Amino acid sequence: TATTRTTGAARPAAAATAERVRADYAALKARGLALDLTRGKPSPAQLDLSTGLLDIGAAELGPAGAGADHRNYGGLTGLPELRAIFAEVLRVPVEQLLAVGNSSLALMHDTLVHAVLFGVPGSARPWGAERTAVLCPVPGYDRHFALCEKFGLEMIPVPMRDDGPDMDEVERLAAADPGIRAIWCVPTYSNPTGAVYGPETARRLAALPAAAPDFRILWDDAYAVHHLTDEHGEHGEHEQHEQHERDEHGDHTPPGAPGTTPPGGAAPAPGILALCAEHGHPDRAFVYGSTSKITFAGAGVAFLGSSPTNVEWLTGHLSRRTIGPDKLNQLRHARFLRDAAGLRAHMARHRALLRPRFDLVERVLRERLGGLDGATWSRPRGGYFVSLDVPDGCARRTVELAAEAGIRLTPAGATFPYGRDPRDRNIRIAPTYPALDELETAMEGLAVCVLLAALERS
């Protein structure tokens, strides 16, 4: 399975007494902390890994070094060199992958704006002209939900499992309701549970007998290369070696491109676009990604991949919005990352910084909440978050207690559409930004708040 959930089983003999928990909380408050576990931001040390981007200067970026004048207008679809690197990672044919702007969320926003105003290919009418609902695996990403809310798209929650959404439920709902026109998916290390969609989930989504002819999968692969385990590191180095061999033979085709055999001869896991085409729904998926958590979160590059028909639909709209993207930044990224192997090596350096943080979160939760009935949490193998379920009815109170003690958490309910967590139990922990000692203080404090909230309810 993608994530292992650790469950608090029996209360240990050393269960904290009520007085002890109250005293711990009073002591916590007295410390006057100011800590923040709210958003999944790279730490300064992670950002430092990409300082080299800023050293790529005029000699390389100017027309003489780059072979073309990227300082000027043009090139709406983005720089082919950079798109080739991410075509492999996102499993989209390079000619169907756009590199545009600095934010994949902005590209999701644009996709929905155009869908609401004009409809997507295959729509009878604009999505905004009739009831449109979107399936939302929960817990999920609050900014996806905020987009739906903004555009008046109804949200229907679907339970999230370790290998993706509950597909029986997705199939049942989508087949019965032609108003359901989309589903949000974060297929790799989902925000916040860390779930990784399995091949069968992907196949069922591609084959989904949706009642809406213009049904879309919004496949937000924000954490496609953000592994926390060595398994992928070894894989990465292996591929790096083979990439060099391929380079020597002058082969620059991305290994994931259709019709190519990946290094090592193993069959490539099919991308969602290929799966959709195979199941007779070539225009079903939009794929998103970005370098926000690879290079600089505010100054990276975003990607959108889809079928030729969808890409043409989108670039048609995009060409009214912009004359072209920041190709200099794209070129810097292409030079800095070099190729998919270079990208993987870079992500291994992120992993070295991130892994101790996730290990620490796991240790504190196990030590402090391991004996609390109803407390469970994810042990993600990648991505940026840990999803903590506290006993039913305790999430809001926990977040409030933490705020009073100077520990900011993502608001309870944020991981559900309309901010409504029906069991008031889910809390998203973002451990990447704080320094390790701060993270430890914040996690110990959070555990005290969970115990006190549970105590108040018992």
Ligand code: PMP
């Ligand atoms: N998708 C997911 C699932 C995310 O977690 C985030 C960042 N928290 C984003 C998209 C935002 O990506 P970008 O910076 O490319 O807009």
